Amino acid sequence: MTTDLSRRQLLAATAAALAGSPLWAHAAADKTAAPRFELPPLPWDASALDPVISASTIAQHHGKHHAAYVANLNRLLPNSPLTDAASLVEIIQRSARNEGSRTIFNNAAQVWNHTFYWQSLRPKGGGTPPSELAKRIEADFGSLAALREATLTASTDQFGAGWVWLVLDKNQKKLTVVKTGNADTPLTQEHLVPLATIDVWEHAYYLDYQSRRKDYAAAVFDKLLNWDFVATNLAKA
Numbered sequence: 379m380t381t382d383l384s385r386r387q388l389l390a391a392t393a394a395a396l397a398g399s400p401l402w403a404h405a406a407a408d409k410t411a412a413p414r415f416e417l418p419p420l421p422w423d424a425s426a427l428d429p430v431i432s433a434s435t436i437a438q439h440h441g442k443h444h445a446a447y448v449a450n451l452n453r454l455l456p457n458s459p460l461t462d463a464a465s466l467v468e469i470i471q472r473s474a475r476n477e478g479s480r481t482i483f484n485n486a487a488q489v490w491n492h493t494f495y496w497q498s499l500r501p502k503g504g505g506t507p508p509s510e511l512a513k514r515i516e517a518d519f520g521s522l523a524a525l526r527e528a529t530l531t532a533s534t535d536q537f538g539a540g541w542v543w544l545v546l547d548k549n550q551k552k553l554t555v556v557k558t559g560n561a562d563t564p565l566t567q568e569h570l571v572p573l574a575t576i577d578v579w580e581h582a583y584y585l586d587y588q589s590r591r592k593d594y595a596a597a598v599f600d601k602l603l604n605w606d607f608v609a610t611n612l613a614k615a
């Protein structure tokens with residue numbers, strides 16, 4: 379039987395091995411004792427985005443909301459037909475096609491979406507994208523300002539909770555902005571490759587911006603967006 383200490387060491391070693399993975403979620407080696415998925419650590423200190431997003435918001439958002447999605451998924455998965463899925467993305471894509479797995483889909487997608495959101499942000503982000511990416515944005519949107527406007531419009535047009543995404547549309551061979559409701563994610567559409575996202579659920583901004591969702595989205599775009607993450611995702615697409 380695995381002791382708590384050795385299990386922690388195992389998880390730490392696995393975490394270290396996967397630290398370079400863009401979406402840090404894994405199947406633990408001891409499935410009888412360890413949860414299937416772990417809450418990924420933030421890629422920066424919880425206060426690093428202050429004052430654009432406060433440490434209080436990050437602590438609640440990551441430590442309560444994101445953590446709850448992970449816990450719910452770990453609780454639901456063992457009693458589902460998705461126990462054999464090899465990855466979080468496979469769980470999302472299979473459960474999206476099955477209305478009976480809606481609760482698993484919601485929690486699995488929210489785990490993935492939040493991990494992607496944290497990576498889409500960085501302290502002292504925003505500003506001018508790297509030159510190749512800037513050229514691509516100019517070609518597909520007309521200008522960085524037009525992409526910004528499309529992002530803010532999508533954030534305010536999204537009715538209720540959801541997400542705004544910069545994606546590569548492989549059918550149209552161009553970058554575009556899409557919005558999704560609740561837990562929905564572009565991962566369920568084969569032709570869309572997510573490049574960055576902004577969480578527009580109220581829990582992402584209400585402590586800092588109250589109902590001013592557009593101000594929050596503008597501040598994230600201008601001051602936090604991680605253009606290097608966008609460029610890396612586009613290069614892999």
Ligand SMILES: [Fe+2]
Nearest residue numbers: 443577579582
């Ligand atoms: Fe969120």
